[in-house]
Amino acid sequence: MPLSIEFQSFISRSAWSTNLTDEQLTRVYMDAYQRSYSAGALICHRGDPADQWLGVIEGLVKVDTVSKGGRSTTFAGVPAGSWFGEGSVLKDEPRPYAVIALRDSEVAFIPRSTFEWLIDNSHSFSRFVIDQLNARCAYYVGLVANLRLNKASARVAFCLAELFNPQLFNATDPTRGLSQEEIGRLSGLSRQNTNRALHDLADAGLLMIEYGSVRILDLQGLQDFAHSED
DNA sequence: ACATTAAATTCGA
């Protein structure tokens, strides 16, 4: 299968690939592949074998669980430029969550065998994965604390703070094409409540509302807000 | 749910 230029450049832009040898990089290019999904499409079913590591090339993806009643809980939003799913690949377990495209998206796949081979052969790759897992650990600690608050604006603050988290996602610009409706779907709120929450945050000087996107002004402030009582 | 406004697209010169 031919690899597009964009696909190669996406991989070479990813932080984990910078210290790979040519040989290692070549193998990644050989083994990786990409697929397109339209908005709302299911990328991975919950319970599927986790046979690959995923990267979002373009678009926006969310990770969530669906309970019997059809109620869904969103764990995390994944913006373009980030990689995820390493936990399940390493544990060789079925994916404990579903992955859904929030908007039209391009997703990269790296097979487990390649992923494990990189872990075995590249010190810097292993280091990347460790850092990534560690950041996720911190993320979940924050998420639990945040959910206990049960407050709309705090939830939105948390989702945004993580979406722009430079540790987890190599964020480039302080704004991201992100409509209020998408933020709502990410944080599990109606668009209406998302709108109110965003205005609260804007009033607090943490971000600016722009047409079709938000501009983050104070990432640390958002994180603080996500854990503060009202 | 509806009214408003920004952005994207179409159309005519």
Place this chain on the structure above:
DNA sequence: TCGAATTTAATGT
């Protein structure tokens, strides 16, 4: 190819 007009999408209430 430019810009006005129309249509679509996002936002505010």
